[in-house]
Amino acid sequence: MSDMTDAAMNAHVSAEQATTILHAEGLCKRYKLGKENFVDALRGATLDIRRGEMAAIMGPSGSGKSTFMHIAGCLDAPDDGEVWMDGRRIDTLRGADLVRVRRESIGFIFQGFNLIPTLSAEENVALAAEYAGLSRRDSLERGRELLGVVGLGDRMRHVPSELSGGQQQRVAIARALVNDPAIVMGDEPTGDLDTATSAEIVTMMREINTSRGTTFVIVTHNPEVAVACDRTIVMRDGVVADSGEDAGAQSDGNPS
Amino acid sequence: MRTLRNIFRRRMRAFLTISGIAIGVFALVVMGSIAEKLTLLVDGGVDYYQGKVVIVPSADSATSLGMLPIDKQRDIERVHGVRAVSAEISARLSTETVTVSFGPLPSVTGSDGKGDPYETFKITYSAGRALRPTENGKVVVGSDLVKKLDAKVGGTVLIRKKRYEVVGIMGKTLTAPDSAVYMTLSDAQQIAADDLPELVRDSVSANKIVSDFAVYPEPGVLPSVLAASIKRKVEGVDAYTAADFEKQIKAPLQIFTTIIYAIGAISLLVGGLSVINTMTMSVSERTREIGIRKAIGASDAQIMGQFVLESAVIGLLGGLGGIVLGTAVAGIGNAAGAASGQAVFLVTTRLMISSVAFAVFLGVVSGFYPAWHAARLNPVAALRYE
Numbered sequence: 001m002s003d004m005t006d007a008a009m010n011a012h013v014s015a016e017q018a019t020t021i022l023h024a025e026g027l028c029k030r031y032k033l034g035k036e037n038f039v040d041a042l043r044g045a046t047l048d049i050r051r052g053e054m055a056a057i058m059g060p061s062g063s064g065k066s067t068f069m070h071i072a073g074c075l076d077a078p079d080d081g082e083v084w085m086d087g088r089r090i091d092t093l094r095g096a097d098l099v100r101v102r103r104e105s106i107g108f109i110f111q112g113f114n115l116i117p118t119l120s121a122e123e124n125v126a127l128a129a130e131y132a133g134l135s136r137r138d139s140l141e142r143g144r145e146l147l148g149v150v151g152l153g154d155r156m157r158h159v160p161s162e163l164s165g166g167q168q169q170r171v172a173i174a175r176a177l178v179n180d181p182a183i184v185m186g187d188e189p190t191g192d193l194d195t196a197t198s199a200e201i202v203t204m205m206r207e208i209n210t211s212r213g214t215t216f217v218i219v220t221h222n223p224e225v226a227v228a229c230d231r232t233i234v235m236r237d238g239v240v241a242d243s244g245e246d247a248g249a250q251s252d253g254n255p256s
Numbered sequence: 257m258r259t260l261r262n263i264f265r266r267r268m269r270a271f272l273t274i275s276g277i278a279i280g281v282f283a284l285v286v287m288g289s290i291a292e293k294l295t296l297l298v299d300g301g302v303d304y305y306q307g308k309v310v311i312v313p314s315a316d317s318a319t320s321l322g323m324l325p326i327d328k329q330r331d332i333e334r335v336h337g338v339r340a341v342s343a344e345i346s347a348r349l350s351t352e353t354v355t356v357s358f359g360p361l362p363s364v365t366g367s368d369g370k371g372d373p374y375e376t377f378k379i380t381y382s383a384g385r386a387l388r389p390t391e392n393g394k395v396v397v398g399s400d401l402v403k404k405l406d407a408k409v410g411g412t413v414l415i416r417k418k419r420y421e422v423v424g425i426m427g428k429t430l431t432a433p434d435s436a437v438y439m440t441l442s443d444a445q446q447i448a449a450d451d452l453p454e455l456v457r458d459s460v461s462a463n464k465i466v467s468d469f470a471v472y473p474e475p476g477v478l479p480s481v482l483a484a485s486i487k488r489k490v491e492g493v494d495a496y497t498a499a500d501f502e503k504q505i506k507a508p509l510q511i512f513t514t515i516i517y518a519i520g521a522i523s524l525l526v527g528g529l530s531v532i533n534t535m536t537m538s539v540s541e542r543t544r545e546i547g548i549r550k551a552i553g554a555s556d557a558q559i560m561g562q563f564v565l566e567s568a569v570i571g572l573l574g575g576l577g578g579i580v581l582g583t584a585v586a587g588i589g590n591a592a593g594a595a596s597g598q599a600v601f602l603v604t605t606r607l608m609i610s611s612v613a614f615a616v617f618l619g620v621v622s623g624f625y626p627a628w629h630a631a632r633l634n635p636v637a638a639l640r641y642e
Contacts, residue, residue: 075551075635096555103553110639114548118261131553175552 021182021215022049027081029067041067043238054209054216056226059235065219073185074102103132107176111188113168115160122156125175132179146174166197186218202228259569273534277574277615280524284611285582287520291513293602298505300431304377305498309483311469314494323465331490337477342371342470347448362435366444374472384409384424392440396424400434403594416447528618535567535626546630547638556631563627571619575612
């Protein structure tokens with residue numbers, strides 16, 4: 001990563017800034033399992049996510065989908081490679097700077113819903129806003145507003161154990177949206193849901209994607225989820241095997 | 257609110273941990289209240305001695321029986337720098353044997369009142385008035401003895417098989433007068449004479465004995481200087497000032513109170529260890545939740561703050577519980593002691609505040625390591641944790 005490449009990369013980014021929200025290049029990540037035992041989760045994955053798209057990432061277990069998502073979501077740092085978000089390099093960030101990007105630009109939706117069991121629906125949503133620095137009262141107001149968006153206006157004071165799986169996942173979607181992130185990362189968001197509820201959740205994400213322009217990146221095993229997305233990225237053995245760009249779409253990632 | 261919900265997620269564990277702190281604070285409050293009582297007693301004693309010299313029989317005059325002949329009053333009055341001399345005599349209120357005692361035993365005290373105009377230790381009266389030095393058969397009663405003697409102004413009290421009329425009840429001084437009955441010198445001399453060994457009782461006339469003299473110096477005369485010259489000029493007496501009293505009583509008392517507080521603090525420390533244990537368990541149970549919190553934007557400092565706050569609240573709740581428990585027990589103890597005129601415990605505001613503050617501080621310190629551990633968790637690993 002010489003100055004030359006940095007400069008070149010900056011030029012590249014400014015050219016594509018308008019359309020590329022996330023650019024990952026040559027990501028490598030090795031996890032140690034034991035003393036001499038390790039696994040290369042990523043081996044040079046390169047991927048662009050366009051602003052406003054809804055992309056699915058598929059691939060067998062161990063293909064590096066989740067690791068890619070964790071690194072792109074600022075939860076983890078790559079051993080090698082670069083990640084640019086909104087024209088800003090984020091893989092080199094540490095500590096408070098990383099937390100700031102995570103809370104301001106990224107929303108997460110997980111397979112197991114991952115709500116805080118002691119907090120009501122509105123408190124769960126508000127918590128993310130509170131961490132971002134909003135006052136308790138403003139956070140709750142914002143939380144209620146977003147619960148309305150996901151159609152849970154009448155369940156705001158219920159704790160997660162009083163909600164169905166679909167309802168819990170909708171709370172999680174509201175929470176992911178509360179800080180108006182550039183990208184929402186979904187890690188198997190329909191993995192714990194039945195087919196009907198699963199379709200409901202995908203439809204909801206699609207609606208939000210359309211109405212708010214929020215970019216969605218969804219790791220999934222479910223082909224029906226993938227079909228509902230704009231494109232399906234396939235990962236295998238730690239690299240992007242298929243970026244999902246059809247022959248019809250423009251190959252330079254600059255549609256219309 | 258949210259903090260409380262988190263703490264009481266595991267009700268039994270929270271209750272036990274808080275109880276641990278509460279018991280520690282309870283020990284600190286109860287033991288501390290004994291120390292407070294003694295400290296104020298001694299501070300009061302120092303106040304009482306302030307500005308005067310107290311003359312007692314010298315330690316080497318083995319024949320004195322703890323008494324001084326009243327003739328010495330004239331000798332002392334003649335010493336240069338003496339303004340007034342009060343003759344005083346004290347005896348135990350009752351002849352019951354008391355094996356364990358905190359602070360002064362209930363007593364009767366008589367004075368000829370000659371130094372009263374110069375006295376700086378002011379006594380207030382919650383009812384009635386002061387006793388005049390000539391009013392034989394009348395008494396004023398210290399606040400801790402009201403219940404024991406069933407005293408009220410205008411009524412009578414029974415002391416050593418004799419009835420005395422109560423003319424006043426003293427306000428609380430937190431020191432010796434609280435457990436004393438004040439009467440005239442000659443009334444008290446009669447009681448003191450009864451206490452003398454039979455062999456000498458007949459050879460001593462009651463109105464010739466006193467137990468001490470309170471000497472009031474002329475303005476500008478230092479009590480310590482006057483004490484030295486009285487010792488030089490009057491035979492068979494020792495002279496004490498406030499400084500001597502402090503030296504003799506306060507230093508050992510300080511050791512005593514230090515030990516008492518140390519014991520209380522140790523029991524609280526044990527409570528602190530259980531907080532560390534609880535918080536460590538709580539952090540490991542909530543590993544996944546910590547991962548979620550980090551994923552939705554919590555900084556390390558925010559995670560740390562959350563757990564330290566939980567720990568501090570455990571300390572606070574335990575502290576408040578301990579105060580309630582300790583105050584109740586001290587109250588019950590004092591009520592039981594009131595019958596014998598002994599209030600052993602004194603729960604002061606400063607004791608309560610410092611006990612709770614210590615408990616909260618301990619909570620914060622105990623929560624620090626588990627909270628730090630929580631804050632440092634890797635979010636990816638924490639999210640995978642089952």
